[in-house]
Amino acid sequence: MKKLLLLVITAFISLPVLADVIRINQLGYPPHGSKVAVWCSKEQDTLKYFELVDATSGDVMFKSKAMRAAGAYGPFRQTSRLDFSSFHTPGQYYLRAGSTTSPTFSISDTVYKGTADFCLRYMRQQRSGFNPFLRDSCHTHDGFPVYGPDTTFVRVSGGWHDASDYLQYVTTSANATWHLLAAARDFPKVFSDSLQxxxxxxxxxxxxxLDEAKWGLDWLIKMNPGDDRMYNQVGDDRDHQGMRIPKQDTNFYGRGLERPVYFCTGEPQGLLKYRNRATGTASTAGKFSSCFSLGQQLFAHSGYADTLGHKAKAAYTFGMAKPGVCQTAPGRSPYFYEEDNWTDDMELAAAHLGNNYLDTAWHFALQEPVTPWLGKDTARHYQWYPFINQGHAELARQISGARKDTLIHYYKVGIERVWQKARLNAFYRGVPFIWCSNNLTVAFAIQCYWYRQLSGDDTYLQLEQACFDWIFGCNPWGTSMVYGLPANGDTPADPHSSFTHLKQYPIDGGLVDGPVYTNIFKNLIGIQLQDADEYAAFQSDLAVYHDDYGDYSTNEPTMDGTAVLIYLLAAQENQARRSGYTITHGGITRMDSTHQEIALVFTGDEFGDGLSAISKTLQQEKVKGSFFFTGNFYRNKAWQPAIRQLYKEGHYLGPHSDKHLLYCDWNKRDSLLVTKEQFLQDMNANLDVMQQLGIDTANVRCYIPPYEWWNDSIAGWSAGMGLQIVCFTPGTGSNADYTYPEMGIRYKSSKAIVQSVKAFEKNKAGKLNGVILLIHAGTDARRKDKLYLQLHQLINYLKQKGYRFRRVNDLVI
Structure with missing residues (x-):
């Protein structure tokens, strides 16, 4: 449709190009997030005001001064940022600046809903071996080994095609696998289960x-068939001989349908004219190891996890034996992935391997504090891959004190270097226009996100969001860079893909390479545009982007870039859904404050005298609660009949640690009192005894820490197990029901506690919306005044106020 429209427009060459345009994020904006558009003009006029208009009524809902003129950028002579972040009302709107209006967009907490799942479609379409999109198989004859000690057939069918060609690389596939695993770990509520x-x-x-991540893991296992065998690549650029659907296997390599499989030698490779600059095996081995370790966490309690655990350590050892980079191999053309760094990969691998490797991870972190391309104007193709140092975030989640602060500072230094360039233009663009600039953009946005999560510092929030907005249309060309997303937006229609070019198959969710410097484009080999350029008015001496299958440099979708985008989209959806949530050190202490819902939670370790009364009240009131018990509690035979009854009645049962450990110092919260191994062992013991009682722990997704006390490291370790920390909402006072008169002024009677809850409801903004009320399942015998006996009265009061009761796991995101 876009190409047909172009032909109509070019037939009337006298039509003027609009002097002014407003670029927006076509997906829309969450109510409580950063909301910025960019006004662009071909003239030198400046803008004073802009308006946000209700698209249904035409009413002006918000009016503001435009930010200072930001000057020329790309094809525009003047630009300005339009910031409407302070407007929070959901709806359909457009922006008006002078006589120019933007496309209509949404403000809603669901604007990102389903987008990560949508982009998974592209990953499935890229599958080699059995391809579910085509419902057929391809490349089942891979392959014959080169460079290594083996001479017989190596079975490596599977994995993903790298881009629109059908080459396969561990370099990019491992990075994609890791991001899919991390997205499943960090944002488990975002993804659906509709496929086998x-x-x-x-x-x-x-x-x-996780299905898609496992597809990647299974292929990585094939590419690492033994502790002393590691392969890095399937095929080479002899594949680039015309477009074809993948099931049309070719004999370009002189071995029938077999393709070459490149052994990791740690030495320069290249079977034809060109060779790479490989110096070791660590960059590839580190990627293998980190994927295997993270996979072991997410597929725990299985033989598969045991395999992954063994291979994670073996791959790490393989990398340590030969430090250096294992670059991909070129052939007849000079293009390959020129990765020049490897300590970041080994840092990530060591951080995943746990406590005994953390000092080594720190040593690697010191060798690459800041990813070298950050703040630079150029770099070689994939020179500093995977574009950000993922190891810093993983390590920072497991340590505390000065070392953790240093890692966070490293992230800040890199972000600040980009910011010094980005702040000079209205798009906040500080990422260089090198090949695959979109991949750099989404990776950098994740570094900003991780920095914000680890530090609590929102200084770079608009820079982070600007990267995301750029991908979805807030760029000089006004187009989304993701095929088919959003459905009603301006998105790629003619990408460099055999699927679309030969068969008109949609490649839903594929992230294209993105704009490149104009001088790069002019010097690339074999590029020839096939159609008139619909973005001709927005090309410039700075950068170009073409929606034309003849341009492999800006419009070819990539598998690894899409996988990184999936993580970013999941983070955005999770954050939008959490807009009304309160997060403390990675733990949820209040659910969505925009909904009149309450979660009743009950904890127990030593005492369970209130179980019968609590169960009876909840049943009478038709309310579901959430119960968090220690392993000590679950093992107590006196409480087991009541526990089984609670589970049968549909209440949520979760862990509370096995031995009721104190995780961190009361006065110095950042100071851990347990190691990661102790934490994992204790939590797994808690889950095991729950399983023994017939509780399906596969559905356990949240828990309350012992003593209701934790820190960022504990939250990170918990996330690695797929567990979200939840805790009572401070200020409600119900958690004081454990006190007894001998405690003096700390003692709170049940009457005082109920009054505290009522006062919170009366005086606090948002009232009790999203509040988590904690009551103990039993208390010391010295407390005669039991709050659980007042539960009936409390529930009735809250129902009269209009509150609905939900299990806490149903509200956790």
Whole structure:
């Protein structure tokens, strides 16, 4: 449709190009997030005011001064940022600046809903071996080994095609696998389960993102068939001989349908004219190891996890034996992934391997404090891959004190270097226009996100959001860079893809390479545009982007870039859904404050005298609660009949640690009192005894820490197990029901506690919306005044006020 429209427009060459345009994020904006558009003019006029208009009524809902003129950028002579972040009302709107209006967009907490799942479609379409989109198989004859000690056939069919060609690389596939695993770990509520492991329709009780990640893991295992065997690449650029659908295997390599499989030698490779600059194996081995370790966490309690755990350590050892980079191999053309760094990969691997490796991870962190391209104007193709140092975030979640602060500072230094360039233009663009600039953009946005999560510092929030907005249309060309997203937006229609070019198959969710410097474009080999350029008015001496299958440099979708985008989209959806939530050190202490819902939670370790009364009250009031017990409590035979009854009645049962450990110092919260191994062992023991009582722990997604006390490291370790920390809402006072008169002024009677809850409801903004009320399942015998005996009265009061009761796991995101 876009190409047809172009032909109509070019037929009337006398039509003027609009002097002014407003670029927006076509997906829309969450109510409580950063909301910025960019006004652009071909003239030198400046803008004073802009308006936000209700698209239905035409009413002006918000009016503000435009930010200072930001000057020329790309094809525009003047630009300005339009910031409407302070407007929070959901709805359909457009922006008006002078006589120019923007496309209509949404403000809603659901604007990102389903987008991560949508982009998973592209990953499935890229599958080699059995391809669920085509419902057919391809490349089942891979392959014959080169460079290594093996001479016989190596079975490596599977994995993903790298881009629109059908080459396959561990370099990019491992990075994609890691991001899918991390997205499943960090944002488990975002993804759906509508497909089987093979990608065909049907639920298999596993989120589709984990099915896709496992597809990557299974191929990585094939590429690492033994502790002393590691392969890095399948095929080479002899593949680039015309477009074809993947099932049309070719004999370009002189071995029938077999393709070469490149052994990791740690030495320069290249079978034809060109060779790479490989110096070791660590960059590839580190990627293998980190994927295997993270996979072990997410597929725990299985033989598969045991395999992954062994291979994670073996791959790490393989990398340590030969430090250096294992670059991909070129052939007849000079293009390859010129990765020049490896300590970041080994840092990530060591951080995943746990406590005994953390000092080594720190040593690697010191060798690459800041990813070298950050703040630079150029770099070689994939020179500093995977574009950000993921190891810093993983390590920072597991340590405390000065070392953690240093890692966070490293992230800040890199962000600040980009910011010094970005602040000079209205798009806040500080990422260089090198090949695959979109991949750099989404990776950098994740570094900003991780920095904000680890530090609590929002200084760079608009820079982070600007990267995201750029991908979805807030750029000089006014187009989304993701095929088919949003459905009603301006998105790629003619990408460099055989699927679309030969068969007109949609490549839903594929992130294209993105703009490149104009001088790069002019010097690339073999590029020839096939159609008139619909973005001709927005090309410039700075950068170009073409929606034309003849341009492999700006409009070719990539598998690894899409996988990184999936993590970013999941983070955005999770954050939008959490806009009304209160997060403290990674733990949820209040649910969505925009909904009149309350969660009743009950904890127990030593005492369970209130179980019977609590169960009876909840049943009478038709209210579901959430119970968090220690392993000590679950093992107590006196409480087991009541526990089984609670589970039968549909209440949520979760862990509370096995031995009721104190995780961190009361006065110095950042100071840990347990190691990661102790934490994991204790939590797994808690989950094991729950399983023994018939509780399905596969559905356990949240827990309350012992003593209701934790820190960022504990939250990070918990996330690695797929567990979200939840806790009572401070100020409600119900958690004081454990006190007894001998405690003096700390003692709170049940009457005082109920009054405290009522006072919170009366005086606090948002009242009790989203509040988590904690009551103990039993208390010391010295407390005669039991709050659980007042539960009936409390529930009735809250019902009269209009509150609904939900299990806490149903509200956790």
């Amino acid at each position: 492991a093979n990608g065909l329709p049907g639920s298999n009780q596993l989120p589709d993102v």
